[in-house]
Amino acid sequence: MLRVEPRREASPALTWATPVLAVVLTIVTGFFLFLLLGVDPLAALYAMFVSPLASVYGLSELCLKATPLILCATGLAIGFRAGVWNIGAEGQLILGAIFGGGIGLFWSPALGPLALPVMCLFGVLGGMLWAAIPAFLKTRLGVNEILTSLMLTYVAVLVLSTLVYGPWKDPQGYGFPQTQFFTDISPWTEIPLLLPETRLHWGFALTLLIVAGAWLFVTRSLVGFQVRVIGLAPDAAAFAGFSRTRIIWLTMLLSGGLAGLAGLLEVAGPIGQIVPTISPGYGFTAIIVAFLGRLHPLGLVAAGFLMALSFIGGENAQVEASLPQATTGVFQGLLLFWVLACDFLARYRIRLAQPAVGRAVP
Amino acid sequence: MSTTILVASLLTIIGAATPLLLAALGELVAERSGVLNLGVEGMMLAGAVTGFAATMLTGSGTVGVIAAAVAGMAMALLFGVLTLSLLSNQVATGLALTIFGVGLSALVGSGFVGSPVAPLPKLALPGLSQLPIVGPVLFGQDFLVYLSWAMTAAVAWFLTRTRPGMILRAVGESHEAAHAIGYPVIRIRYLAVLFGGLMAGLAGAFLSLSYTPMWVEDMSAGRGWIALALVVFAAWRPWRALIGAYLFGGVTIIQLHAQTSGIINVPAQVMSMLPYLATIAVLVAISAGPWRGRLNAPACLGVPFRPAT
Numbered sequence: 206m207l208r209v210e211p212r213r214e215a216s217p218a219l220t221w222a223t224p225v226l227a228v229v230l231t232i233v234t235g236f237f238l239f240l241l242l243g244v245d246p247l248a249a250l251y252a253m254f255v256s257p258l259a260s261v262y263g264l265s266e267l268c269l270k271a272t273p274l275i276l277c278a279t280g281l282a283i284g285f286r287a288g289v290w291n292i293g294a295e296g297q298l299i300l301g302a303i304f305g306g307g308i309g310l311f312w313s314p315a316l317g318p319l320a321l322p323v324m325c326l327f328g329v330l331g332g333m334l335w336a337a338i339p340a341f342l343k344t345r346l347g348v349n350e351i352l353t354s355l356m357l358t359y360v361a362v363l364v365l366s367t368l369v370y371g372p373w374k375d376p377q378g379y380g381f382p383q384t385q386f387f388t389d390i391s392p393w394t395e396i397p398l399l400l401p402e403t404r405l406h407w408g409f410a411l412t413l414l415i416v417a418g419a420w421l422f423v424t425r426s427l428v429g430f431q432v433r434v435i436g437l438a439p440d441a442a443a444f445a446g447f448s449r450t451r452i453i454w455l456t457m458l459l460s461g462g463l464a465g466l467a468g469l470l471e472v473a474g475p476i477g478q479i480v481p482t483i484s485p486g487y488g489f490t491a492i493i494v495a496f497l498g499r500l501h502p503l504g505l506v507a508a509g510f511l512m513a514l515s516f517i518g519g520e521n522a523q524v525e526a527s528l529p530q531a532t533t534g535v536f537q538g539l540l541l542f543w544v545l546a547c548d549f550l551a552r553y554r555i556r557l558a559q560p561a562v563g564r565a566v567p
Numbered sequence: 568m569s570t571t572i573l574v575a576s577l578l579t580i581i582g583a584a585t586p587l588l589l590a591a592l593g594e595l596v597a598e599r600s601g602v603l604n605l606g607v608e609g610m611m612l613a614g615a616v617t618g619f620a621a622t623m624l625t626g627s628g629t630v631g632v633i634a635a636a637v638a639g640m641a642m643a644l645l646f647g648v649l650t651l652s653l654l655s656n657q658v659a660t661g662l663a664l665t666i667f668g669v670g671l672s673a674l675v676g677s678g679f680v681g682s683p684v685a686p687l688p689k690l691a692l693p694g695l696s697q698l699p700i701v702g703p704v705l706f707g708q709d710f711l712v713y714l715s716w717a718m719t720a721a722v723a724w725f726l727t728r729t730r731p732g733m734i735l736r737a738v739g740e741s742h743e744a745a746h747a748i749g750y751p752v753i754r755i756r757y758l759a760v761l762f763g764g765l766m767a768g769l770a771g772a773f774l775s776l777s778y779t780p781m782w783v784e785d786m787s788a789g790r791g792w793i794a795l796a797l798v799v800f801a802a803w804r805p806w807r808a809l810i811g812a813y814l815f816g817g818v819t820i821i822q823l824h825a826q827t828s829g830i831i832n833v834p835a836q837v838m839s840m841l842p843y844l845a846t847i848a849v850l851v852a853i854s855a856g857p858w859r860g861r862l863n864a865p866a867c868l869g870v871p872f873r874p875a876t
Contacts, residue, residue: 211873242674290658342847346855351605351658352796353850356843359789363836371834489666496659529677531784534670538609541663542645545655552654 209553219551224497224504226550227543228511234539244528252525253518253532263517265403269475270513272409273298273467273484275506277491279419280460282500286423287432288439289456293339293354294464295488296361297332301465302472303365304331306479309472310373310384313391320393325469332465333458335361340457344450350457358488369481384479387472396474408470413506415463420502432456464488485516486534493541512537570700576820577704581712582778584816586611586770586787588715590794591801591808592722593766598798599726600759601739601867605661606646607767608791609668614639614771616672619782620679628687632711632772639768640761642668647760651753654871665791673784686780687711711773716809718766723805735759739865742872752872767791789843796846800853803865811849818842 232250239246257263277294284291291297305328313320335357342348366382375385387394396406423429435442435452442449467487472479494512498505519533590607597604604610618635622628646664649655687709695706725732735755738745742752770790775782793815801807822838 292658292662342851342854346851348847348850348854349799352792352799353847355792356796356846359843360840363840367834367836370836489662492659492662493666496656529673529784531670531673531677534666535674536670538663538665538667538670541659542649542667545649545660545663546653548655549653 209555211553212551215551220499221504223547223551224499224508224544227497227540227547230543230547231536231540234543235536238535238539244526249522249526249528249532252522252528253536254514256525257514257517257521261400262403265400265405266517267510267513268409269403269405270516271506271509272412273471273487274491274494274512275416275509276412276467276470277460277464277488278494278498278505278509279416279502280456280463281491282495282498282502282505283419283423283429283432284456284460285495286436286500287452287456288436289343289453290351291336291339291354291457291460292351292492293335293358293361293488294460294491295484295486296354296358297335297461297464298468298471298484298488299358299361299365300331300335301328301468302331302479302483303368303468304328304334304465305469306384306387306472307373309387309394310390310479313387313394316391316393318393320391321396321473324394324473325466328465328469329462330465332461332463332468334461335465336457336461340454343457344453350453365479365483366481369479373479375478382481386478388477394473396470404475406470406474408474411470416502416506423502428452428455464491490516490537493537493544496541497544511540515540574700574703576824577700579820579823580813580816581704581708582816583819584812585712585715586773586778586790587794587797587815588719588809588812589711589770589773590767590791591797591812592715592718592805593763593770594794595798595801595803595805595808596722596726596735596766597756597759597763598868599739599803599865600735600756601742601865601870601872602650602756602760602763603657603661603869604643604646604650604664604760604763605658605795606642606664606668606791607763607794608787608789609665609672610639610642610764610767611771611774611787611791611794612668612672612785613642614768615775615786616676616679616771616782617768618772619684619775620675622684622776623679623682628685628776631684631776632687632769635772635776636765636768639764639766639771641764643760643764643767646764647757650871651756651760654873657869657871669785676782676784679782680784682781684776684780687777709777711769711777714769719805719809726805736865739867742867742870746872746874752874756872767794770794793842793846796850799864800846800849802853815842815845818845 235250236246239249277298281291281294305324308324308327316323338357339350339353342353343350369384370382373384375383396408399405399407399409431447432452435447435449468483471483490512494505494508498508515533515536519530522528522532523530590611594604594607614635617638618631621634622631642664646660649660650657689707689709692706696702726736734750738750738752738755746752774786797808797811800811818841822841
């Protein structure tokens with residue numbers, strides 16, 4: 206008979222080994238799933254996970270796709286640490302694109318060389334605005350933030366669609382639901398490229414800087430400490446006089462702002478205009494990224510790349526192995542399942558049943 | 568408004584409300600046992616695609632409905648193993664279940680897109696279905712609609728009038744106490760979660776076999792999430808879930824009618840926001856309004872339990 210007992214502290218080695226184990230298990234599961242569906246598993250897995258990495262352009266696309274994922278996940282992870290469940294990053298990302306993109310469309314000629322920084326600023330503000338609604342409802346009225354932030358995502362999609370099909374539609378766009386290109390309005394709206402001949406822009410470098418800042422914030426600052434305590438031991442935090450309201454506002458605005466920035470970087474960067482679909486679900490995938498990266502800024506950079514690979518791999522599998530784009534979601538779901546399942550190993554010890562002498566069981 | 572239009576509107580409201588009611592009843596029972604499963608959308612889609620595929624392959628709607636229920640339960644079992652046996656975070660696991668369900672249903676269903684099936688037969692009650700207005704609306708529906716009404720009564724009766732129902736509620740209110748008395752907390756929660764999967768699977772079957780008898784990728788279109796909100800709206804009470812489902816169904820249909828009739832001159836997207844905004848408004852009203860004290864959320868909702876033996 207096996208018995209399970211909690212570890213006093215999660216095993217540090219296993220905490221970092223389990224995500225790797227989870228990736229391996231996901232690929233094994235995917236192998237059998239493809240086999241079951243009558244798809245050549247080796248060809249499909251090769252198309253999804255290997256061939257996108259075989260060129261410089263492929264690698265630059267990987268960094269490009271990882272940018273919004275890492276940005277959103279950085280903010281979300283800090284909230285999750287405090288037990289604040291913002292799952293509406295997708296909507297906040299869209300609002301960031303609308304606010305920042307709106308500046309690009311209407312004010313960029315007046316702003317001159319300041320256009321891009323102001324667009325970024327409004328991107329952040331747009332995301333914050335959308336996150337402020339669940340934060341307000343949560344702190345003032347006690348409304349569950351999971352449902353409100355999620356419902357607002359659907360509203361955000363419709364706001365975007367209203368604008369792009371309506372007043373913001375490019376009159377010279379042959380009736381397509383899209384705005385003008387920002388660079389046609391002002392050259393100062395362009396994000397400089399990091400690597401020539403690719404689409405990778407400086408937003409990627411900015412993202413890495415932000416991650417480093419977030420790491421310092423969580424590990425070195427008093428507020429970061431409060432965030433961790435509120436998440437781990439709410440009673441202790443209340444006893445110490447940490448304001449839960451303040452932390453909810455802070456983490457919601459931070460995650461919303463970063464998601465908004467991610468949205469602006471998408472429309473001002475690779476897309477170049479506002480279109481009805483800005484994101485293939487980056488805001489939702491970022492939740493997986495945050496968990497896979499153990500809510501740790503450095504871990505979620507690695508996780509962000511892995512998830513970016515699943516997006517590119519999904520597109521690639523569509524072309525090379527004629528699988529639906531949705532295969533991406535299957536792998537993302539599987540991966541999160543395995544991460545959560547393997548977590549058990551890090552938090553609990555499994556041993557043969559024998560009387561545990563002198564061991565405190567909390 | 569002529570009788571035919573009235574009957575047609577009422578029928579469409581029932582169509583929009585039934586999947587919400589089925590899924591919400593299942594989730595309500597799971598939450599009453601203390602488990603928050605955010606994977607309703609994923610389980611619904613798994614049910615929708617499996618029900619559709621099974622109906623197409625066997626030609627039998629009955630087989631399709633059963634297959635959908637089994638698919639929903641299989642998804643719920645996955646959730647149960649992770650959250651109840653492996654004590655994973657319920658919020659994250661539920662999200663994973665939805666992402667997985669959306670992806671898997673699209674992958675499995677890619678071969679079925681665009682093929683039609685015969686919708687589930689309408690079971691007209693002899694005599695009663697001939698009545699004007701009430702007849703076709705209340706007595707000319709398919710099996711799943713009748714089931715959604717019957718299940719509302721059954722769940723209400725089970726939770727308040729039966730011993731197992733009270734034990735289930737006790738587990739949701741205080742798993743420590745229930746465990747101390749000797750009730751198998753984990754097993755009861757497994758059963759509640761599986762029931763949630765079954766009902767979400769049936770909701771999916773209703774979508775792909777009755778409401779719009781075909782398979783379209785992501786065809787639940789957020790209904791699983793609205794069902795989750797409905798449970799809160801209903802303050803975890805089955806009859807209120809029924810009222811809520813019909814209110815939400817009504818909002819959806821009014822919005823569609825307003826669009827086609829052109830009475831209200833606003834962009835279609837603004838009208839489409841209504842169900843989501845209504846959900847938020849309702850959440851605000853029940854959390855902050857005069858009903859605040861009567862919210863009665865299960866005390867152990869979302870809290871993992873491990874017997875300390």
